[in-house]
Each structure stands twice: as C-alpha cells, then as structure tokens.
Amino acid sequence: MPVGGSTQRGGPGIRAVDPWLLGNESESRSHQLLSDEERAHLAAIASIIRFKKHEQIYSEGEPAEAIFNVISGVIKVYKTAPDGGEHISAFLYPEDLCGLSEAGRYANSARAVTAVTAYSLPVSAFRRELSKDADLELHVIVKLCHDLREEQRHAFLLTQRHAVAKLAMFAQLQERVQSAAVQPAEIYLPMNRSDIADYVGISPAAVSRAFRDLEAQRIITHRDRRHIRIIDREALEDLACNRATKAPSRRSSDCRGP
Amino acid sequence: MPVGGSTQRGGPGIRAVDPWLLGNESESRSHQLLSDEERAHLAAIASIIRFKKHEQIYSEGEPAEAIFNVISGVIKVYKTAPDGGEHISAFLYPEDLCGLSEAGRYANSARAVTAVTAYSLPVSAFRRELSKDADLELHVIVKLCHDLREEQRHAFLLTQRHAVAKLAMFAQLQERVQSAAVQPAEIYLPMNRSDIADYVGISPAAVSRAFRDLEAQRIITHRDRRHIRIIDREALEDLACNRATKAPSRRSSDCRGP
DNA sequence: CGCTGGCTTGATTCTATTCAATTTTCGTGG
C-alpha cells in the first residue's frame, strides 16, 4: 500500500481510532469514519487543490478560510520561532485534517513535504455542513480526540532525554501512522533530516548520530535515507519507553540508552 | 477571582477560545460555551464527586466509564513511564474536561493536585446527550480544538533547550489559563516543583535553579513557593520565544538564554 | 558529469542531569 498514494474515493475522508468503541484488538487500528453519503455531501462543498513539494499551504496568523483534507502526499504542520527555528507539530497523511484555527486565524503554518493533493473545504460551508449533520459532528469529535492523543504522544516523545530514545519513538509513531497493515514492513520517511530534527526537538546532527547508533546496535537498518526497517522491535520498545518491564532481570532503569 | 474556587453555577460548564469566531481582541479570551439550558441538561446526567488532594481520579488503561468536568480545584493529567517517571500532559482548571479515552480505555491517568470537586458524566449518557444536541456537539468540538492548540503549545514549550525558557513559557501558560481578568496579577502555582518538572520536561533541580535565575534577573518575584509575579514581561517574552523581533537592534538570536 | 544542498562526522563548549548534602516547609501529635 503506497503511503503517499491516493487511497480515497468519493470525497473527503477522515481516519481515526475511535475513543469509545471498545477495542477488540483489531478495532484499535484507525479506520475510515465517514459514510459514503457523508463523503459525497462534503465533496459538494470541497474543491481539489494540488501543492508542489515544499510549497506553502497556509501560514500562521492568516485568516483561516479553509480547512484541508489530505488525499495524497504528506504535509508538515509547524510553528516558526522568532529566531527562525521551526517546530513541527505533526506530519499529516492521507485522510488527515489540517487548518486548525484560533479566533479565526490559523494557529500554525503548513507546508507540503511531498507533492500533495488535498480537498479544500471553506470553513463557512464546512460549519454549515456540521450543523446540518449530527453524525458528521460526532466524527469530527472522534478525529479531534485522535489528534489530541497523538499530540500528547508527541509531547511525551519530546520529554525523552536521549536522542536515540526520541528517534525510537519517532520510528514507532511513523510506523503506526503508516501501517494499517501488518508490522514488519519498511517505514517510509518522506521528510528530510532537518524536519525530523524539528519534530523530535534535537539538532539535525543529533538525528544523524542517533540513526547511526540505532543501526550500529542492529535495531534498525536502512535501504536508503528515506526507508528504514525495524529489526529488533523489542530493543526499540525498550528505548522508546513503551515497554512494561516484563522480564524480571533488566537494567535497573528501563528508559535510558545503553 | 479565586482560581481554584467555585466559578460554576447551574451545572457542567466548558471554557474555551472559539477557533472560528474572529477575534476582536476581547473575544480571543476563553469564555463559557454552554447555555444555561445545556448546562441544566447535562446536570441531569451528572453526579458530583469530590477528591482529596493527591487522590487518584482514574488510571491509564482502565475502562473509561466517565468523563469529568472540573468545578473547583486543579487536576493533573499524566502518563507513567516504565521506569516510574511521570510525564504531565496538562493541568486542568475549573470548566475543563478530562477523561480522554482510546478504544474505550483511559489514554492517561489523572490525579487531584488540590482538593477537587467535579462533575462525573457517564460516557454512555454523555454520548446520548451529544447525539440529541447538535449545539452541544459543536461546543465539544470547540473545546477539543482549544485543548489541541494548548497541547501544541505544550509541545512547543518542550522543545525549548534552556530551562529558563521553559519556565518562562510555563509561567505564561499558567497566567493565561488563570487570568480571565487583567494581566499584572499574581500567578498561583498549585502544583509542586516535581510536577512542574514533569510538565516542562526537566529535573526538579533544574526547575529550582531556573526559578532562581529568573528572579536574579528581576524577571519574576515570589511571595512564596506557590505565588509568583511577573515583573519584566518583556524579558519574559523574549525568553519564551513569543516575541516577534520588534526592536531592530536585538541580539542576533532571540531564543537563547542570557 | 559536475554542481549544489543535504547529510554526516569530528572537536569543542555548554547545559542539564545526577547524586548527595543541607535547608525549608508542612503535617502531625503532643
């Protein structure tokens, strides 16, 4: 399944893990929330826009006139610090939403990481649609809950002190967002090293070194700079602090690098 | 206005900045979203619960049977790492919601920072109420957008490299969440130093030193450990990277400590 | 095939962590 490829038919779509639907394992993967009917309704108010690689989609502070729904490609959502430094809040994949606003203005900026196709939904029309369709409202709630949890995970990643731990978590997050399918596949990293650095909150140099270390420890391999594969999932989870201490005989502290 | 005090009448309430309502300055402060009628409806399905200081409210992984709406006091929402380390996602004040779940289970844990009074809303009844009331659904959407922006700010805070910068931003966030009123007031910090450390992602020792430095630079003062006051707001904003470089003659890099 | 920009690597500097010792605060019971 091509990650950046077109996976939508019949109009805008939203993908998320439902917060309430009690998860019998298979249900805790994200799935399409909207019915064909809803998607058709939204298609009526949407227009399709294309962005070239690295093209700006919107900027923080601009009047928020549209929200976007990714069809294909990858978008980065970011804030710019006064000193020019970028902080990336999220990488968005097909069937994600962006264009979060505050008091009528975009709360952050967005830029195409790859070539992007997206639906553009005028906020006024979208709000009208929301007020007419209670199911759609609920689905937006579900999606926002999903994004909120995702941002909490990101914040958790940022608290990791060691660069390798951050990258380990980053790899996991990217894997989960990409693989609706089985686990032991290749992870595609459409963004460059600086973008990864700005997402995990370290310098590009540290990203480079951390990838080198992960590979030296036989935890990951890479086919090229944009394709990595997890070899030792167990070790990765140790580093990423996602592992309940199962084996009784472990290092005293589980969350530190070797 | 007592920050931890009761500010609600007539049932559950939700406070947020509207993402869409174009902000003529005064409107970009958070305000009560629910009508008296909606609050009364919700009151019918809610029960009031009290928690003692430091009492556990719910734990990550438990079946999510209720969401909570703070009436008075302060709650911390957090995740626990395998090594016992805590990461705090948010401090919740009156008219905030908590109980975010994923696949039917709480996505994080919550604990009372002070003595807390809250409404407990069973999720089933709450969802029923949602499906009946389109306005309520919209208000929940608004609140979730608000919380998402807030979590993005938190993530941004965590990327700051210097401890003083983190604490500067932390002070700003706490001030904004507390003061519906005018600016130059005292900021109340109901949480202890470890909680602050777990929120800003540094060690308690670093929190202590950073507070000392901020005070040495005459940027803040403190009446006691839980009450600080901002003296030099300009310098604080410099440190917190929230300042567009207005004055043409500044240090080349705005976001570094002194 | 060469050029440009991104990536990697090395050496140094700097900051926060860690661990430990000390002081302060707060809750408890006398």
Add this chain to the structure above:
DNA sequence: CCACGAAAATTGAATAGAATCAAGCCAGCG
C-alpha cells in the same frame, strides 16, 4: 500552640549528553 519528623526544595560538585561550528561526504538533479 509549639515541637518534631518526614517530605520537599534548594544548593553544590562532578559527569554525561547534546548543541554548535566547521569540514568533508554523498546524493540527487540539471
């Protein structure tokens, strides 16, 4: 109300890890 003990907070010294700066390397692209 005061005194005590325990927990929290502060402070100091040593260490470890990442940032920075700069130099070389590689890859993709014209």
